[in-house]
Amino acid sequence: MAYPYVSDKEVRILSKHFGDPKQRQIDTYVERGGYKSLEKALAMGPDDIVEVVKASGLRGRGGAGFPTGIKWSFMPKEATKPHYLVCNADESEPGTFKDRELIRWDPHQLIEGCLIGAHAIRAQHVYIYCRGEFFETTQVLARALEDAYAKGYVGENILGSGHTIDVTVHAGAGAYICGEETGLMNSLEGRRGEPRIKPPFPAAVGAFGKPSTINNVETLCAIPHIVQNGGEWYRQYGTEKSPGTKLFCVSGHVNKPGNYELPLGFPLIELIEDVCGGMKDGNALKAVIPGGSSVPLINAEEARACKLDYEGCVEVGTMLGCASVIVMDETADIVKQVRRMVDFYAHESCGQCTPCREGTSWTAQILRRIESGKGTEDDLDTLMEMTQNMVGTTICVLSDSVAAPVQSSIEKFRDEYLALIRRGERVGAA
Amino acid sequence: MAVTLTIDGHEVTVPKGTTILEAAKTIGQEVPHYCYHPGMSSPAMCRLCLVEIEGAPKPMPGCVTTVMDGQVVHTQSDNAKANRKGVLEFYLVNHPLDCPICDMSGECNLQDYVHAEGRDSGRSREPKRVFGRDDFGGDVLFYGDRCVMCTRCVRFMSEVEQDARLTVVDRGNRSVIDTFFEEGLDGTNWHGNIVDICPVGALVSKDFLHKARAWDLDHTPSICTSCSQGCNIDLHTRDNLIQRLKPRENLDVNGWWMCDHGRENYEWINRGDRIEAPLVRDGNGGSQAVDWKPALGALLGKAEGAGSVKAVASSSASNEDLGLLRALVEELGGGDTVYRSARADDEIVLKGFPSLARRKDLAANTAGADLIGLERAGNDDATGGLESVASHDGVLVVLGDALEDQDADFGKNAGLYVFLGSHESEAATHAHFVLPVTTFAEQEGTFTNVAGRVQRFWPGLDAPGMARPAWLILGALVAELTETDGPRSAAEAFNALATGVPAFSGMSYDDIGTRGAVVNEPVSLSGD
Numbered sequence: 001m002a003y004p005y006v007s008d009k010e011v012r013i014l015s016k017h018f019g020d021p022k023q024r025q026i027d028t029y030v031e032r033g034g035y036k037s038l039e040k041a042l043a044m045g046p047d048d049i050v051e052v053v054k055a056s057g058l059r060g061r062g063g064a065g066f067p068t069g070i071k072w073s074f075m076p077k078e079a080t081k082p083h084y085l086v087c088n089a090d091e092s093e094p095g096t097f098k099d100r101e102l103i104r105w106d107p108h109q110l111i112e113g114c115l116i117g118a119h120a121i122r123a124q125h126v127y128i129y130c131r132g133e134f135f136e137t138t139q140v141l142a143r144a145l146e147d148a149y150a151k152g153y154v155g156e157n158i159l160g161s162g163h164t165i166d167v168t169v170h171a172g173a174g175a176y177i178c179g180e181e182t183g184l185m186n187s188l189e190g191r192r193g194e195p196r197i198k199p200p201f202p203a204a205v206g207a208f209g210k211p212s213t214i215n216n217v218e219t220l221c222a223i224p225h226i227v228q229n230g231g232e233w234y235r236q237y238g239t240e241k242s243p244g245t246k247l248f249c250v251s252g253h254v255n256k257p258g259n260y261e262l263p264l265g266f267p268l269i270e271l272i273e274d275v276c277g278g279m280k281d282g283n284a285l286k287a288v289i290p291g292g293s294s295v296p297l298i299n300a301e302e303a304r305a306c307k308l309d310y311e312g313c314v315e316v317g318t319m320l321g322c323a324s325v326i327v328m329d330e331t332a333d334i335v336k337q338v339r340r341m342v343d344f345y346a347h348e349s350c351g352q353c354t355p356c357r358e359g360t361s362w363t364a365q366i367l368r369r370i371e372s373g374k375g376t377e378d379d380l381d382t383l384m385e386m387t388q389n390m391v392g393t394t395i396c397v398l399s400d401s402v403a404a405p406v407q408s409s410i411e412k413f414r415d416e417y418l419a420l421i422r423r424g425e426r427v428g429a430a
Numbered sequence: 431m432a433v434t435l436t437i438d439g440h441e442v443t444v445p446k447g448t449t450i451l452e453a454a455k456t457i458g459q460e461v462p463h464y465c466y467h468p469g470m471s472s473p474a475m476c477r478l479c480l481v482e483i484e485g486a487p488k489p490m491p492g493c494v495t496t497v498m499d500g501q502v503v504h505t506q507s508d509n510a511k512a513n514r515k516g517v518l519e520f521y522l523v524n525h526p527l528d529c530p531i532c533d534m535s536g537e538c539n540l541q542d543y544v545h546a547e548g549r550d551s552g553r554s555r556e557p558k559r560v561f562g563r564d565d566f567g568g569d570v571l572f573y574g575d576r577c578v579m580c581t582r583c584v585r586f587m588s589e590v591e592q593d594a595r596l597t598v599v600d601r602g603n604r605s606v607i608d609t610f611f612e613e614g615l616d617g618t619n620w621h622g623n624i625v626d627i628c629p630v631g632a633l634v635s636k637d638f639l640h641k642a643r644a645w646d647l648d649h650t651p652s653i654c655t656s657c658s659q660g661c662n663i664d665l666h667t668r669d670n671l672i673q674r675l676k677p678r679e680n681l682d683v684n685g686w687w688m689c690d691h692g693r694e695n696y697e698w699i700n701r702g703d704r705i706e707a708p709l710v711r712d713g714n715g716g717s718q719a720v721d722w723k724p725a726l727g728a729l730l731g732k733a734e735g736a737g738s739v740k741a742v743a744s745s746s747a748s749n750e751d752l753g754l755l756r757a758l759v760e761e762l763g764g765g766d767t768v769y770r771s772a773r774a775d776d777e778i779v780l781k782g783f784p785s786l787a788r789r790k791d792l793a794a795n796t797a798g799a800d801l802i803g804l805e806r807a808g809n810d811d812a813t814g815g816l817e818s819v820a821s822h823d824g825v826l827v828v829l830g831d832a833l834e835d836q837d838a839d840f841g842k843n844a845g846l847y848v849f850l851g852s853h854e855s856e857a858a859t860h861a862h863f864v865l866p867v868t869t870f871a872e873q874e875g876t877f878t879n880v881a882g883r884v885q886r887f888w889p890g891l892d893a894p895g896m897a898r899p900a901w902l903i904l905g906a907l908v909a910e911l912t913e914t915d916g917p918r919s920a921a922e923a924f925n926a927l928a929t930g931v932p933a934f935s936g937m938s939y940d941d942i943g944t945r946g947a948v949v950n951e952p953v954s955l956s957g958d
Contacts, residue, residue, distance in 0.1 A: 175601070177601075192598065192601075193601075197473075197474045197491070197494055346602060346603060347602060348601075348602065349601065349602035349603065350601050350602065351579065351598070351600075351601045351602045351603065351604070351605035352473065352475040352579075353475050353476075353477050354475070354476055354477050354478070354517055354520050354521060354578070354579070355477055355516070355517060355520055357520075357579065357602060357603050357605065358520035358521065358523045358524065358603060359520055360602065360603065361559075361602065361603035362520070362523045362554060362556065365556035365557075366556065369555075369556070382553050386516070386519070386553070388516075389513070389516030389517070389519070389520070392487075392488035392489065393477055393480060393488075393489060393513060393516070393517070394477060395474065395475065
């Protein structure tokens with residue numbers, strides 16, 4: 001037993017040193033084989049690195065699951081303008097806490113991944129955009145970066161290779177929408193954190209108007225391992241379409257909530273009952289949100305059939321997202337949970353697009369009224385239809401994220417809404 | 431490079447890079463929109479212009495999606511309409527629906543779109559968000575509750591005027607347009623345009639506040655007379671009074687914009703202290719109203735043998751007025767005709783549309799006066815320069831210049847002093863004949879702007895009493911002297927000018943139309 005909880009089902013590659021404060025020290029990191037991948041990568045051509053990552057099948061860990069190697073290959077081959085690698089460390093999705101842990105426990109792993117990524121896309125500057133509320137995390141990272149500069153792993157002529165890559169740690173000001181890649185770039189540039197219209201895509205016009213690639217922390221943390229061991233090695237874990245390991249952030253009514261690194265395709269029910277030590281107080285499972293609050297919730301039956309990879313989640317009508325598994329037992333009040341999520345989105349909507357600006361807060365208002373016992377059955381129809389008008393009609397997908405929990409909860413837990421509407425009865429107390 | 435696509439079943443060919451929204455205009459199909467404005471960048475945030483494109487996974491914003499060969503676009507399909515209906519419902523969730531007391535009512539895009547495509551009744555039962563009202567400074571009041579957050583005003587100030595005085599404060603449903611601290615819009619020169627481009631009643635003009643309902647206003651195309659730029663405008667009139675001036679789109683002159691100085695310059699037209707009848711004066715304070723025929727007959731009688739001619743004209747008189755003034759001076763034996771015009775120290779350029787500026791020369795037709803052969807006189811504040819005119823002992827004709835810097839002795843030695851004006855003047859005390867003329871708002875005609883563009887204007891007001899256009903009066907006098915027919919219309923007066931003045935040769939009044947036409951020689955204002 002170590003780091004709050006561990007399980008023998010885990011395959012700890014990225015999270016191997018979670019719980020060990022020594023890993024933050026650059027000497028320990030190097031002693032344990034750190035920055036060897038960087039050395040190897042700098043001796044390779046950028047396109048060769050992209051090929052290795054392509055071969056590994058690594059998919060973006062920020063939520064969308066887009067293949068990382070292919071994303072990198074969109075970058076221009078000739079660096080006629082500066083290229084930028086931007087690391088998205090604005091981890092704000094309710095239920096998600098993996099990037100924070102990756103940075104806190106193993107900051108050099110991320111820095112090494114960033115440097116390799118930058119070399120692969122011919123960038124000489126990396127921006128790591130940290131969530132504004134991550135004070136400790138940002139400090140740990142900044143200190144590690146200082147050490148890495150001092151030892152010559154970052155900056156001019158890295159390890160005598162002739163390559164120069166600088167890294168800047170930038171703290172956001174605390175806005176969920178700045179985790180959206182184009183909103184992040186706007187914020188990085190000092191503008192309002194508002195997503196941009198695509199096209200143009202970041203590989204053409206990104207940060208500061210230059211070709212840019214944006215990768216999640218966990219994605220970049222996997223890179224040193226893939227470069228060191230090869231694409232085939234990575235593919236031994238996970239499934240054909242979703243290779244590799246993934247950090248699962250489990251929260252809610254389980255006995256051992258926490259971060260678990262598991263091969264993709266791991267059964268959700270085994271995660272809950274085995275890895276996490278089963279349901280708290282032996283209560284019955286009611287619902288799971290497997291990918292962070294933006295994805296549709298599933299009921300117990302669907303959860304039992306769910307395999308935790310990108311395809312498996314779609315099969316049961318939800319998404320893997322960033323693998324933030326929120327588990328709810330029979331005591332959970334679904335209407336309240338959904339209302340709280342919608343409140344979050346209403347608070348975090350940037351306000352550009354009308355369906356999101358007006359729709360998120362209107363949805364929250366209706367849910368609040370239903371919660372207070374003043375709802376009507378018509379409200380449910382209004383919610384279903386109105387939230388549908390928020391799907392696919394906006395610049396980014398924040399408003400889609402409201403539709404997902406609202407619609408799925410009304411479909412799957414209509415009884416709970418009706419109990420409130422008809423009899424003023426609340427289910428559960430959580 | 432041209433691109434051919436299909437919009438609502440019509441094949442359309444437009445230049446590469448055209449947006450779907452603009453391409454749809456070519457078949458007369460307006461795609462509803464708020465945030466898009468052709469004169470500014472497109473944030474594609476109002477989400478009203480979403481159209482269906484065959485093969486696209488989701489609806490695309492017509493304002494930023496550019497055309498592609500073979501594209502099949504539907505702006506009126508069930509999906510496109512359903513989307514607009516949905517978005518319009520969102521707009522009304524927090525809108526106060528205070529149309530009965532809103533100045534925008536009747537010309538409001540929210541009203542129009544909801545009437546056309548919105549739901550019959552709203553579903554929101556929740557309390558509405560309240561922002562209240564704010565004085566943005568300048569001529570602008572902000573009614574936050576009516577705002578649709580299109581950010582046109584913010585973008586106008588930052589991109590077009592390039593003096594970023596407005597911003598969006600807060601986020602999400604708390605987003606609101608605001609000024610920086612207490613700075614507001616005071617001291618900016620183009621802020622009236624944000625009232626024009628606000629698609630709803632969120633930004634309203636203090637000057638126009640609760641003055642008239644939009645549907646009671648008549649719109650007459652005209653030209654701003656506040657400087658030599660010649661901004662195309664509309665006179666908005668009701669009860670024979672100008673209620674406000676609005677810019678009229680003309681990309682060759684003013685785009686969609688006009689300056690605040692021009693916008694404010696109309697009250698003198700409404701003032702009411704007009705000369706309404708021809709007056710015959712005896713030089714001792716006696717003044718008698720007479721009919722036109724006896725007045726002109728007596729004038730011509732007195733003109734005979736009265737000596738050489740000197741004339742002063744306003745450079746805001748029309749080309750036709752000035753042309754016939756020159757003709758009259760010729761027929762009376764010839765002489766100097768001068769004009770005076772005020773010159774500002776600097777131009778005020780609209781940075782985001784740099785061909786538009788409040789020009790240094792503050793008269794509407796200075797270029798026309800130069801081309802017609804008038805000489806500039808006096809100072810840059812339009813005073814002085816009339817010493818030899820004031821004491822002239824022959825024939826003296828004044829057209830339109832109110833001579834505010836001159837005293838009652840002006841013209842007292844003249845053998846014949848004719849004063850054609852819209853308003854009385856102390857300097858007309860010794861005039862033998864005071865003849866009432868119409869303002870540009872009451873007559874037809876043309877001005878020549880600083881770039882040599884001849885532009886037409888139309889009458890939006892009835893003339894007071896017996897006032898007539900100066901070209902008609904002067905034309906009648908010339909006709910009598912030459913025993914020919916005088917011009918019966920402004921068109922005839924202009925076409926005569928096109929025959930007599932080289933710069934205008936080959937031009938025709940009809941061809942000038944509503945867009946204007948450029949004279950055929952280079953123009954530079956004398957004294958510049």
